[in-house]
Amino acid sequence: MSPATENRDTALPWSTRSSNIAHFLTRNARRLADRPAIVWGDRRWSWQELDARVSALAAAMRARFGLKHGDRVLVQSPNNNQITEIMLACFRLGAVWVPSNFRQGPEEVAYLGEKADVSLVFCEAGFPGHAEACARAVPDLAGTVCIGEGDFGTSYEALIADHAGTDMPNADVDRDDPCWLFFTSGSTGRPKAVVLTHGQLTFTIVNHLNDLMPGTGADDVSLVVAPLSHGAGMHQLTQIAAGAASVLLPPGRFDPEVAWELVARHGVTNMFTVPTIVKMLVEHPAVDAFDHSSLRYVVYAGAPMYREDQKYALGKLGHVLVQYFGLGEVTGAITVLPPGDHHVEDGPKARIGTCGIERTGLHVTIQDEDGRHLAPFETGEICVTGPAVCAGYYKDDEANAKAFRDGWFRTGDLGHMDREGYLYITGRASDMFISGGSNVYPREIEEVMLTHPALREVAIIGVPHGKWGEVGLAVCVTHPGETVTQAELAAMLESRLARYKQPHHYVFLDEMPKTGYGKITKKLVREELAARGLLPTGETAP
Structure with a gap:
């Protein structure tokens, strides 16, 4: 024994x-x-x-x-x-x-x-x-x-x-x-x-209060933006622990103007949402029509915020943004990028693309397929251990065997860490595709494309190609009243990305498919394109 x-x-x-x-x-x-x-x-x-x-x-x-x-x-x-x-x-x-x-x-x-x-x-x-x-x-x-x-x-x-x-x-x-x-x-x-579990969630509540919203107490007010069935439920448990009030939005479709009116009326001090909703909030004219000076923390998760969107939100809201990276399996508690690490100006301090440092009490590593811990800047799977990690999947031995290795939870996300411990997510392992023998990470391409002023949202997926195996397809949504052509985007990318990373196909949609929580997932994007007959095949791809 x-x-x-x-x-x-x-x-x-x-x-x-x-x-x-x-x-x-x-x-x-x-x-x-x-x-x-x-x-x-x-x-x-x-x-x-x-x-x-x-x-x-x-x-x-x-x-x-x-x-x-x-x-x-x-x-x-x-x-x-x-x-x-x-x-x-x-x-x-x-x-x-x-x-x-x-x-x-x-x-x-x-x-x-x-x-x-x-x-x-x-x-x-x-x-x-x-x-x-x-x-x-x-x-x-x-x-x-x-x-x-x-x-x-x-x-x-x-x-x-x-x-x-x-x-x-x-x-x-x-x-x-x-x-x-x-x-x-x-x-x-x-x-x-x-x-x-009770013990796990108690730890995560304390961790949220310490890492995401320090100083939150009974005088605070939280606006509930996302569905309480998932991440927002964890956020509300944190408010309950602190004695803070929760303000619910009216039923129906999300309306940024209504949200800003509630912020002003109730003196809202924090909210939890996803990057796409933050983007909607700060791009709506109501952000300038209502007083939001009471806000101390705008917490976003579900995906890293694209750099151009991050800079715009900082310009509108000031230093109140808090990003965290996490999954339901770790009750959201993997890394945090606090307000002090959000910078409007590009430069070394901005650490463009990072989702922050590991949360208090959690241990994050980058591992290869064999479980070997990788050095700084080496790309591998993001793995985590600590009291926020779940007790496993209910009645699913196969999923548990795949998700846990040597006490580490395998997130399925790819990324690397710098020498100071800041984490950078490359993308989901399932989102990566291989073109001509080289790994292509959609996140990198999306970040570059979103620097074009006409583009509002972009999603890159891999599609079959007769010669290269897979190539990129860019799904684009422009800002209202803006237009851009495939040729213009291709010309912009020519000098900024290696040839194998540049999309071979472009599709323009009026609206990007999203989950019920406002997230863009490649699965939904692919399903939408398939339903419209817009997915090329390996035989017909040029």
């Missing part, structure tokens, strides 16, 4: 006990009772009200549906106060929250319910087909709860009313008890269920 195994076997029985994440709500209800917790339109819920509703819901889940420790609960809903209440009620019970991407279709969400072996489904009234599909996929479902006025399931508000005033303590939990099944976007196949 190794020393590590011996110590693990003889550990004291209380050594892995963890604070239940719902305890953050408990202490806010005591200390910040009448302060706002959630603001949505004209409605405001104090910490005390939120705590009472969460207790009533948790009691109803146990009494009405027999929910117990470890049971999984699926939620199909856009952002609202209820999605947060359900999350905290699950934590309070010791159950596991399973949020879906509400933009997915009924059968896609039903797959999540089946994969996660859920016991209960909460479904917003506008998605009756999703509720029906889940009921078919999970025959042993204890019940379905309808959020809002609908004609299916049990009424959400009636459940809370029936159990109002119930005192529901937070369940005892272990550090490694699952509390959230975080479904990946499925960019390379069907979504996988990432197991997030």
